[in-house]
Amino acid sequence: FFSSRRRHTRFKCDWSSDVCSSDLLLFALSSGATALFYERDQGIFQRILAGPVTRGQILWAKFTWGAALGVLQLLVLFLGGRVLYGIDVEHHLGMLLLVCAFAACTCTALGMLLASLAQSRETAMGLATFCILLMCAVGGAWFPITFMPASMQAFSKLTVVYWAMEGFDQVLWANVPQRELLPTLGVLGGSAAVIMAVAIWRFNRSRVFD
Numbered sequence: 001f002f003s004s005r006r007r008h009t010r011f012k013c014d015w016s017s018d019v020c021s022s023d024l025l026l027f028a029l030s031s032g033a034t035a036l037f038y039e040r041d042q043g044i045f046q047r048i049l050a051g052p053v054t055r056g057q058i059l060w061a062k063f064t065w066g067a068a069l070g071v072l073q074l075l076v077l078f079l080g081g082r083v084l085y086g087i088d089v090e091h092h093l094g095m096l097l098l099v100c101a102f103a104a105c106t107c108t109a110l111g112m113l114l115a116s117l118a119q120s121r122e123t124a125m126g127l128a129t130f131c132i133l134l135m136c137a138v139g140g141a142w143f144p145i146t147f148m149p150a151s152m153q154a155f156s157k158l159t160v161v162y163w164a165m166e167g168f169d170q171v172l173w174a175n176v177p178q179r180e181l182l183p184t185l186g187v188l189g190g191s192a193a194v195i196m197a198v199a200i201w202r203f204n205r206s207r208v209f210d
Contacts, residue, residue, distance in 0.1 A: 031111075033111040033112070033114040033115045033118070033124040033125070033127070033128040034115070034121050034124050034125050034128070035062075036062070036112075036115045036124075037115070037118075037120065037121035037124060038121065041121075045058065055203060055204060056200060056204070059112065059199070059200055059203055062112065063105075063108055063109065063112060063196065066104075066108035066111065066112075067101070067104045067105045067108045068104075069104075070100075070103070070104030070105075070107060070108060071097070071100045071101050071104045074100040074103070074104065075097075075100065078096065078100075087172060088172070089172075092171045092172060092175075095171045095178060095181060096168075096171050096172070098181070098185060099164070099167035099168055099170075099171055099181070099184070099185070099188075102167070102185050102188035102189050102192070103160070103163075103164040103167065103188055105188070105189070105192040106160050106163075106164075106188045106189075106191050106192040106195070107160060107164075108192075109191075109192045109193075109195040109196040109199060110131070110160060110195055111128065112195075112196065112199040112203075113195050113196075113198055113199040113202070114127045114128050114131065115199075116198075116199045116202035116203045116206055117202065134159075135159040135160060135161040136161060138152060138155055138156045138159060138161075138162075139156050139159035139160070139161025139162040139165065140156060140161060140162055140165045141161050141165065145162070160188070160191065163184055163187050163188050163191075164188070166184050167181065167184045167185065167188065170184060
């Protein structure tokens, strides 16, 4: 009985840590989507573009910073989970870093895409909030997707949250070997590449830098 209870408690702690990590990344997405408009309004882009710098280089620099900050935030969160709840982080650190990096890159790219679609800081904030709530609701961040109908479970696989949660579950709970983690990383990495490509295309045709 006590062994079963400990396993159940460990599952709840691991799942709660996954939920917090996904929510943290998504709310970081919101700030990333609005930061570009703040820098535009302050004239920072105009000063940077006066030098030998292209729009693409600015975007990749923002992407790199956002992804690095996301990984750092996730590591701090999981470290807190290790201290408070005894989550086994150190034995899965390498694979956990991979999932954190791919998830952070995808969320950062999505934030930049939302910024490229918006015309103002307020619009970007509204789009980001809508996407956060939608993906958390259907992606498994608020409750397990097994509670949802089959159609919603299929739809949840279109969200970043689902694949981030899947990756964290595979590493921390299922203890899958690295080769079985590759499909999840492939989906996150492919999504980040496609979303970032569309974001750059949109930014090159928008008036964010004007």
